[in-house]
Amino acid sequence: MIEKRNFYINGEWVAPIDARDCEVIDPSTEEPCAVISLGSAADADAAVAAAKAALPGWMATPVEERIALVEKLLEIYMERGEDLAQSMSIAMGAPIDLARTQQVGAGSFHLKNFINAAKKFQFDRPLDEKYPNDRIIYEAVGVAALITPWNWPMNQITLKVGAAAIAGCTMILKPSEESPLDAMVFAELVDAAGFPKGVFNLVNGDGTGVGTRLSGHPDVDMVSFTGSTRAGIAISKNAAETLKKVHLELGGKGANVVFADADEKAVKRGVLHMMNNTGQSCNAPSRMLVQSEIYDQAVEIAAEVASKVAVGSAHDEGNHMGPVVNKTQWEKIQGLIQKGIDEGARLVAGGPGLPENFNKGFYVKPTVFADVTPDMTIAREEIFGPVLSIIKFDTEEEAITIANDTEYGLTNYVQTQDPARANRMARVLRSGMVEMNGKPRSAGAPFGGMKKSGNGREAGIFGIEDFMEIKAVSGWTPE
Template identity: 40%
Template sequence: MQQQEHLFIGGEWVAPSGTATIEVVSPHSEQVIARIAAAGREDVDRAVAAARQAFDEGPWPRLDPAERAEVIRRLAALIKPRRKELAELITAEMGAPISFAKLSHVTLPMLMMGAFADIAVNLPWEEPRKGFYGQDILLRKEPIGVVAAIVPWNMPLFLTVGKLVPALLAGCSVILKPSPETPLDAYALADLLGEAGLPPGVVSVLPGDRDLGEYLVAHPGVDKVSFTGSTAAGRLVAASCGSNLKRVSLELGGKSAAVVLDDADPAAVAAGVEIAGLMNSGQACVAQTRILVPRSRYDEYLDALVAMVESLPVGDPTDPATKVGPLVARRQQERVRSYIEVGQKEGARLVTGGSDLPAGVESGWYVRPTVFADVDSSMRIAQEEIFGPVLTVLPYSDDAEAVRVADDTEYGLSGSVWTSDVERGLAIARRVRSGTFGVNQAYSMDPNAPFGGVKASGIGRELGREGIESYLDVKSISVAPAS
């Protein structure tokens, strides 16, 4: 069992202020696999003080952007030989199937680092503009300051990189709060920061509970909060930041739709939904779990989806053949099971799956991949984020109704359309109200493209040029014309 009695504060491993610990439990074996020190309020104060000094007086914000980019490239190079180790760590702490962990949890974040570095180098950090009154104006982009980055458990390293690296490239200092379920990958990353050349004080890592997060968000030494999590928690974060006039970015929940047009191939749709709806065992904010299919071909698409779901290997996440692993915690398993019961009570037809354990599984926080048919958009299973391997199949009559049903939710994070006519698909994509959308694919988290939602799915954008700019302020400098 892994033990960590210290906290990473200001670039150093130091003793915590208290004696509280966090137990990391395997979702597969239900056994404790690590015990680490939990941060307290005094540790937040120390981390903020170190971050403030690093930002206000240290070299990091004052380096040329190309120098900061070089540090990030070194960090990516350090991760490369440790990809297998990091993937196994993430599989152990949150149950992601190892094949998915190697690619999406570790390799993609590593590749994103290089892409972010390229964007930062090519960003127009200063831009001349002619003033209305004839004066010269210089627009200068400057780092916001100290950032609190709060990351959930479902894609821990991926989401950490999506916040930490753009903030660092902007010149900010960062206090990272990983989820108490998944702190191990954040600590592994912390070990590499100094080796990559990051100055002391620029990054701290503080695992802790919700109370610690609330204290960090409200801390007067923090200039911006970047939060990924539930919509309910995001509202509280936004309220705290609003009362203190603090910058905030929120990447929240989703209940995205995969719109299947009547000219789409059922087998291709099913293969796409395997990724779009059931990636990471359904524990993804972008998961497209509402499958909208035309009434004229409803049974045909439903049969293809059910066949796909019933073919998925479920079980030990360390097995490379596994497609669906356990959910992160017992509470999550109970939550998903409760929604399966709600769906049945609401009158939806349970076609496959259910709330009992998968065949051959005797322990662990598993839920059978489940498909509901005859779902009405007003049902809770079609409106509320379940965050597990549960698909709901809804009928529609024409393209206009498909758009209405896709938009019939408080969320607006992602979505997709499946068709043999790309132009028709693009017409649907343009009409559905969401921050991201895919045509004949699950929306890919592209490091060159901004990611985020509308409505209750969040505020602001991550990734792409816009992701770095979210950690920058723009200063206008006006120079009087020569007399």
């Protein structure tokens, strides 16, 4: 049993003020794999006090020195990649090969992009060449509370910590109690990189305890949260009392619009994207909208592809889908699969219950529903599991209507060989991101949504800007 009860506060590993043990469950086996402490309001207060004390010195540190420390962090991150991968595999169920590549790789990718973006960005510049006496200064927001989820741990931790550090913010990280081990390894990396005391702090805890205290704390200037829409709303309400800045990256119900002229790999690509990370991605293409001319063929392909997705333990090497994170998520997904059946959707792959040859572990069958209508529960709720809903449409206008008929607005996808149509779709789809024909967003592109998918943007210079205030100065004397 791994024991990680201490917190990282003011540059030291310290015991909780009021110890409360919490077992971390391995979703592949349903057995405890580690024990951590859940912090209290007093622990959160201690971390905030350390961050507040460190803020003036960190803000005054030249940005070049802050960038250099993030570069050192990246170097150590790469050296400890296997430790990070193992901690994510055991605690949140990412198959070890996926953990080593996608999960660990996401973190290094974001840190590199922050470094590159920061070196090109003018943190202090004239308003315009016509107005040399007007100055625009980008200044750190202040003390930032970073609350991260369990599904892509290093992706979200690096998106927040890298941007906050370069911007000049001090911070308190509260990782998910479902996947805390990787965050504690990350704290070791920050310590080894030589960040000044108090710049980075880590306190484990649950949302109602440490999370609530941080989001409402009068000395916290910003909350950056990634998680469910329900929790994001609660954080916004709690933070409103102190008028702090709130950045939210929340749920999604992405539409993948497949036109009749889509390339031959479009359907397969969409199914595999949906099943990646066991469907536990807020930007998953969970609604596949297929034009009627190719609908039957697409359903057949989707069912065949899903049926060939292997399911296995997160500890086993190979290309397979692991378990979902915990029993609560498993039961929620099972309930929604049954709801799809009860409401009349046609099950063409997967279904309720454990996959064949499994009698324990939080495993879900790769599931595909056809003949889904936009009003069905599985077409409207974020399932956060390997469940794909296929919806038929006739015209481009109908596809737009269906795609936008959701409270979410994170990522939509378009598959068509017609460039003009692709561009039209990109302009009218109501989401923070649109990916077309399988081409991923480039390095440094902003990540974030609209509507109930949240606000603000992460990654690259957009992410750094989110942790800064803009100060306008008049009467500046050029030096």
